[in-house]
Amino acid sequence: MSMFRFNRRGALIALATLALSACGGGESGDTESGNDAGAAQDAVVLQDIIFGDPDAPVTLIEYASWTCPACLDFHTRIMPTVKSDYIDTGKVRLVFREFPTPPANIAVAGFALARCTADENYYNLLDELFMRQDAILTLARQGGPVVEALKQVGANHGIVGDEAFQACLDDEETRAAIRASIAAARSKDVAVTPTLFLNGQEMENNVRISPEIFTAALDEALAEVESE
Numbered sequence: 001m002s003m004f005r006f007n008r009r010g011a012l013i014a015l016a017t018l019a020l021s022a023c024g025g026g027e028s029g030d031t032e033s034g035n036d037a038g039a040a041q042d043a044v045v046l047q048d049i050i051f052g053d054p055d056a057p058v059t060l061i062e063y064a065s066w067t068c069p070a071c072l073d074f075h076t077r078i079m080p081t082v083k084s085d086y087i088d089t090g091k092v093r094l095v096f097r098e099f100p101t102p103p104a105n106i107a108v109a110g111f112a113l114a115r116c117t118a119d120e121n122y123y124n125l126l127d128e129l130f131m132r133q134d135a136i137l138t139l140a141r142q143g144g145p146v147v148e149a150l151k152q153v154g155a156n157h158g159i160v161g162d163e164a165f166q167a168c169l170d171d172e173e174t175r176a177a178i179r180a181s182i183a184a185a186r187s188k189d190v191a192v193t194p195t196l197f198l199n200g201q202e203m204e205n206n207v208r209i210s211p212e213i214f215t216a217a218l219d220e221a222l223a224e225v226e227s228e
Helices: 034-047 069-077 079-087 104-115 121-131 133-142 146-155 162-170 172-187 205-209 211-227
Strands: 006-008 049-051 058-064 092-098 195-198
Touching: 034 172, 058 069, 058 211, 069 079, 069 121, 079 092, 079 211, 092 104, 092 172, 104 121, 104 133, 104 146, 104 162, 104 172, 121 133, 121 146, 133 146, 146 162, 195 211, 205 211
Parallel strands: 058 092
Antiparallel strands: 006 049, 049 092, 058 195
16 A cells, blocks of 8 residues: 555653553553543644545544454455545545554554654555564464564664664653554543544444445545535
8 A cells, every 4th residue: 555645743642551452352451540531532633643634524533453453454455445535535534543452562563663654654664564464463473583573664664773673662752642542542432443433423343344335434424524
């Protein structure tokens, strides 16, 4: 998949507890206080990853994890059509929010690498992680060299050398941004990935059956906006 237009709004926020989501079955970590959750929900927009025209009439928010097979399916079967026909044409903007699924440490590391890239390369690196999902998760199950595999992915996108790799994983602003995405998901009671919201309304799982059904939902949202 070719790169999307990228817009990063960076700002540090208060730390929020990392949460986990099992792909296809929700699993959450320690809960945070109501005040902290509210702050994270308000602040997360400052670090959102946005693809497409920021002023597009329809907003699609995707909570996803590159270690989730269902997200890989959506990424490969549905998203190319959405990109070419809706995002590239200025009809829809995609807000991508990380929601790491097990193995959480590997998922977070991959997302950290993506956030360490420059501008549009976030999605290019994410795309490679999706394409390598099976191989990397197989290495994890077998106790193989997962770190070396992630280093290679990073190097393919400009994060070259052990020092740059570790600096990326240790960057507190990057980690805070991922926590913010997770906090936003929890504020919406997101428990599985992928979960999608279209103009603020959670989409049913059955819209992911085919590109035709999914784009029909986008067309309906566009028609509603145009009629207002």
